[in-house]
Amino acid sequence: MRFRLSLVVAEPSHAILPINYQYPLSAWIYKTINYGNHEFANFLHQKGFGTAGKAYKFFTFSHLMIPRKGMMIAGDRIILKTNQLSLEVGFLAPEVMQHFIKSTRIKQTF
Numbered sequence: 001m002r003f004r005l006s007l008v009v010a011e012p013s014h015a016i017l018p019i020n021y022q023y024p025l026s027a028w029i030y031k032t033i034n035y036g037n038h039e040f041a042n043f044l045h046q047k048g049f050g051t052a053g054k055a056y057k058f059f060t061f062s063h064l065m066i067p068r069k070g071m072m073i074a075g076d077r078i079i080l081k082t083n084q085l086s087l088e089v090g091f092l093a094p095e096v097m098q099h100f101i102k103s104t105r106i107k108q109t110f
Helices: 022-036 038-046 094-104
Strands: 002-008 016-018 049-051 054-056 059-061 071-074 077-080 084-091
Touching (some): 022 059, 022 094, 059 094
Antiparallel strands (some): 016 077, 049 054, 059 084
16 A cells, blocks of 8 residues: 655755655654554564565655755755655555554654
């Protein structure tokens, strides 16, 4: 199941992201799952679901969707010119999705 999250930038004039923002975004997803269930988040981060010696996290996410003309590239940074972003997050395991959705009801920042 996939969800589209609408994100609001508190101060777009100060919003600067690294070009390679995928790791911090992944860490935020783990943190969000952690709010829903700490033990499960640790399991997911340390072991994941495994088969044949491989571990899978059972979630994926899109790039940040920024409106046209809503950003500027400066070196290795993205400078946001908008306060509206979106992101798609997908889950294969219902348990992962459940903990993520449960914790998105808490006001969060990333």
